[in-house]
Amino acid sequence: MSKIPETSAPLTPLLASRWSPRSYDKSYEISDQEVLAILEAGRWAPSSNNGQPWRFSVAKRGTELHEKVVAGLTGFNQSWAPDAAALIVISIKRSDAGESSKGNFYDTGLAVAQMSIQAQALDLYTHQMGGILHAELHKSLALPADLEVAVVISVGKKDVPEKFEGEALAREIAPRTRLDLSEIVLHGKP
Template sequence: MTAHADRHAKTAVPIHPLLASRHSTRAFAPDVDLDDAQVTALFEAARWAPSAGNTQPWRFLLAKRDTGEFKRVLECLNPGNRDWASHASALLVAIRTDANARGPLSHAAYDLGQAMAHLTFQAAAEGLTVRQMGGFDAAALAAEFDLAAPLVPTTVAAIGVAGDPASLHESVAGPDRTERARTAIADLLIQP
């Protein structure tokens, strides 16, 4: 498969084009910055995601490229992620809030996932791409930014305009140069 292959999902039935065209590239245009309106739209989309009891158990730390905060987040990523994430327009730390004044929030991880999904598709509508990653040191990130319980860094997302996958070093290019695949619907369903 070539670097410029069609990344549109092959679906059993048509789904919304934003969903079908979304993919997590590691290639970012290194010279594009996010503007304030785009950032606000991303956070508005996340803000209006559903959450159990309207608790909204998510917080975000946005670090734009060429800032000290960006470098601090980048240093907490696994080395392989640092190689490509350094070209993103911003790194977003998605932070789960595991409790509030009423006690533990058992659905916090699920709710944060919904907020990130909303943010991801707003990004697609803005012409941006989002690649979320679990390859980072959560304890180092929490210490770096003084995040104490109940705040838990849960994922880091690279955000920006998709770049040319051909520009990626071979060591990180695999997913961008292979055909997209997903588990079949029949294999996802548990039959009663």
């Protein structure tokens, strides 16, 4: 099944082939070297004043930490995410005043993007999940008070979409879509 989108200009193959499946091969075991490469990609993301506000909690399938992270997922995420080879909780440093920081979220988004592309280079797929219990994950991971949980990323080898039925299957096999450039480019035309 190809999920390569139609674009107005050619994309690098890593970006063109990146998408967020929910069907993971539960027999695949991610190696320490693959995890390390993904984490290094996040570590080397650009950040304001080189602040590096991101923190990563890696939970490989089959570990107690993985079970804690799965317990912190909501809804449909709890049915498919446990099959991923690893779940990475992304936490973000709060401002010096202890508040959520838009700049830190932006910088951490860059780190997550780089991690997703690095995973794709390793022929692994990622899926970012916002359907999580932020406070529960913070507590179960015993994170410091100056961090806030932002997102959980699943990582693994994709499996056949036919593992699912109904709406879940339809979502898995649907073509990738995005708004047209005319809808998001406000000023200046290529």
